[in-house]
Amino acid sequence: MDGSYEFLADLRRLFGIYRRFELSLRLLNAGIIASLVYIAALFLGIPAFFRFYWEGSAVAFSPALISMILGLFGAKILGRRSRSDLFAHLEESLSEKTKAAYDNRDSRSVVMESLAEDVKRRLSKVGVREIMKRRRLSFGERSVPLFQAKAAAAILLLAFAAVFSHSQAGEEISPQPFRSISDLRDRAADLFGQEEVAEEGASSETGISGEIYGKPSLAVLEEVNLELILYPGSLAGFRSAETDPMERLFTTSEPGVGVAVPTEQYIESLPPQHREIIKRYFENLATS
Amino acid sequence: MRDDLINIYKDAPAIFDAIKEEIGRVVVGQKSVVEQILVGILAGGHTLLESNPGLGKTLLVKTIAGTTGLNFSRIQCTPDLMPADITGTTLIEEVEGSKVFRFEEGPIFANIVLADEINRASPRTQSAMLEAMQEKQVTVGKNTYRLEEPFFVLATQNPIEMEGTFPLPEAQLDRFLLKVFIDYPNSEEEYQIMERYTGHAEPKVERVITRRELLSLQQLTRDVPISDDLKRAAIKAVISTRSWEGVEYGASPRASIGLILASKARALLNGRDYVSRDDLEVMAYPILRHRIILTFDSERRGVKADQVISEIMKSI
Numbered sequence: 001m002d003g004s005y006e007f008l009a010d011l012r013r014l015f016g017i018y019r020r021f022e023l024s025l026r027l028l029n030a031g032i033i034a035s036l037v038y039i040a041a042l043f044l045g046i047p048a049f050f051r052f053y054w055e056g057s058a059v060a061f062s063p064a065l066i067s068m069i070l071g072l073f074g075a076k077i078l079g080r081r082s083r084s085d086l087f088a089h090l091e092e093s094l095s096e097k098t099k100a101a102y103d104n105r106d107s108r109s110v111v112m113e114s115l116a117e118d119v120k121r122r123l124s125k126v127g128v129r130e131i132m133k134r135r136r137l138s139f140g141e142r143s144v145p146l147f148q149a150k151a152a153a154a155i156l157l158l159a160f161a162a163v164f165s166h167s168q169a170g171e172e173i174s175p176q177p178f179r180s181i182s183d184l185r186d187r188a189a190d191l192f193g194q195e196e197v198a199e200e201g202a203s204s205e206t207g208i209s210g211e212i213y214g215k216p217s218l219a220v221l222e223e224v225n226l227e228l229i230l231y232p233g234s235l236a237g238f239r240s241a242e243t244d245p246m247e248r249l250f251t252t253s254e255p256g257v258g259v260a261v262p263t264e265q266y267i268e269s270l271p272p273q274h275r276e277i278i279k280r281y282f283e284n285l286a287t288s
Numbered sequence: 289m290r291d292d293l294i295n296i297y298k299d300a301p302a303i304f305d306a307i308k309e310e311i312g313r314v315v316v317g318q319k320s321v322v323e324q325i326l327v328g329i330l331a332g333g334h335t336l337l338e339s340n341p342g343l344g345k346t347l348l349v350k351t352i353a354g355t356t357g358l359n360f361s362r363i364q365c366t367p368d369l370m371p372a373d374i375t376g377t378t379l380i381e382e383v384e385g386s387k388v389f390r391f392e393e394g395p396i397f398a399n400i401v402l403a404d405e406i407n408r409a410s411p412r413t414q415s416a417m418l419e420a421m422q423e424k425q426v427t428v429g430k431n432t433y434r435l436e437e438p439f440f441v442l443a444t445q446n447p448i449e450m451e452g453t454f455p456l457p458e459a460q461l462d463r464f465l466l467k468v469f470i471d472y473p474n475s476e477e478e479y480q481i482m483e484r485y486t487g488h489a490e491p492k493v494e495r496v497i498t499r500r501e502l503l504s505l506q507q508l509t510r511d512v513p514i515s516d517d518l519k520r521a522a523i524k525a526v527i528s529t530r531s532w533e534g535v536e537y538g539a540s541p542r543a544s545i546g547l548i549l550a551s552k553a554r555a556l557l558n559g560r561d562y563v564s565r566d567d568l569e570v571m572a573y574p575i576l577r578h579r580i581i582l583t584f585d586s587e588r589r590g591v592k593a594d595q596v597i598s599e600i601m602k603s604i
Binding site for chain 1: 290293294297508511512513514515516517518556561562563564565
């Protein structure tokens with residue numbers, strides 16, 4: 001012995017295989033979780049929502065991306081919770097032997113040397129297939145190799161998600177509000193397009209008149225007259241109603257001279273016992 | 289030395305088979321008891337055998353001693369047995385006209401000591417055995433005498449006829465590595481016993497292991513590798529006894545050491561070069577049962593130490 005037992009080399013080889021096996025299991029876990037999350041999102045119409053607003057943009061793929069991130073995150077948590085080691089993936093007696101040999105790798109004795117030789121002989125026959133076979137998923141009394149079961153589940157779920165996302169079924173279950181939003185978007189896009197044309201061109205087919213506060217103004221939209229009233233101070237919002245086309249005649253006149261006329265009617269509207277007092281107040285106010 | 293160890297290690301399964309075969313000539317059945325006593329011998333610990341009278345405790349110990357080339361002595365414990373009767377005493381002897389003191393060794397100076405019905409000895413005499421059992425030495429007057437290796441005390445006691453007995457104190461019980469129960473034989477075994485011991489010829493055993501071989505096997509026992517997981521499990525089991533419901537006092541760290549050593553010995557005895565979980569689970573009972581003191585309430589409810597150990601071993 002040159003200071004280290006030969007079975008350690010076999011163990012290092014198996015550690016490498018085991019790490020790759022664990023990584024594959026984690027990726028499969030991530031695939032399964034991501035598929036489940038994406039399928040749930042499809043049922044909620046989230047990918048359709050993103051495609052609707054950000055079609056052609058990278059944002060449209062964010063549900064898929066988020067599903068993948070959640071999948072990786074979930075796989076990491078699962079990996080932490082179900083932490084196992086290589087020894088658990090060996091046949092029971094070999095596992096105990098190997099663990100004992102590994103934990104006593106620094107000791108030198110006749111028994112340890114015998115154990116090391118035996119472990120080396122048996123570990124040299126262990127490969128990735130033996131490790132895969134040992135990790136099993138149990139269904140009552142039956143069990144299947146975990147890796148194969150996860151791989152099958154991941155493939156099925158991914159296929160389902162792919163088919164489901166491209167089928168008409170996905171659209172049919174889109175929420176109703178999206179459809180009305182869709183109509184609005186089309187109309188807004190039309191209007192916006194026409195305004196751009198109006199700004200660029202000389203004609204003013206939209207015909208929104210200049211003085212609009214408090215007065216009905218006229219907007220012509222696709223040869224339909226719209227009466228618009230904007231209220232001063234509101235700065236936003238309008239009320240529109242369709243009217244028939246009508247001729248409007250505008251005439252100019254000279255401004256007249258204003259004369260102050262005391263209004264009796266106002267005095268009369270006051271309570272009789274206060275009339276005199278209020279009258280004196282206004283007379284004093286006028287003379288002061 | 290190393291070559292000797294290698295040879296003895298290779299021959300160990302054959303040696304153990306031969307010992308079991310020789311014991312089997314005299315003792316019918318009781319394979320588990322034989323195994324546990326051999327574990328005690330390999331681990332270098334003392335064993336307390338407990339059974340009802342007539343189940344062959346003394347015969348078993350004498351037979352085991354007979355298969356080895358070791359000095360064997362028997363102490364029949366009685367209430368009037370004095371410590372000097374065990375350890376030995378200093379005599380005045382006349383040599384060439386002058387008187388000299390000479391130490392006369394007691395029966396404790398043997399490799400295998402059978403302390404029969406140890407609970408009948410007075411506490412003073414029981415205590416005299418403490419030093420010998422723990423330190424493997426005897427002090428008489430100002431002189432200390434080393435006991436020859438290997439040294440085991442195989443003590444017996446029966447759980448009935450408690451009148452006139454002195455139950456072993458906990459400190460002394462703790463010095464026994466194992467406490468082994470001997471149960472009644474089944475009907476087939478009893479038939480064989482009857483056949484074997486009702487004829488003229490009494491079965492005899494041959495010596496199949498030498499002192500040197502036994503010492504080497506003891507050394508090999510300590511070399512049997514055990515995983516860190518099992519070491520931790522053993523410690524956890526022992527620590528659990530201290531806070532387990534229904535237990536007044538749990539086992540000491542000496543129990544942890546004993547459990548590991550006994551598991552190693554069982555592995556070697558069964559031809560394994562590593563300790564398995566099964567070794568730990570089997571040896572937990574004889575290692576822990578005399579180190580657990582149940583509460584009064586548990587005893588009133590008829591709970592046994594073995595039941596508690598079983599629950600503890602399931603929990604770890």
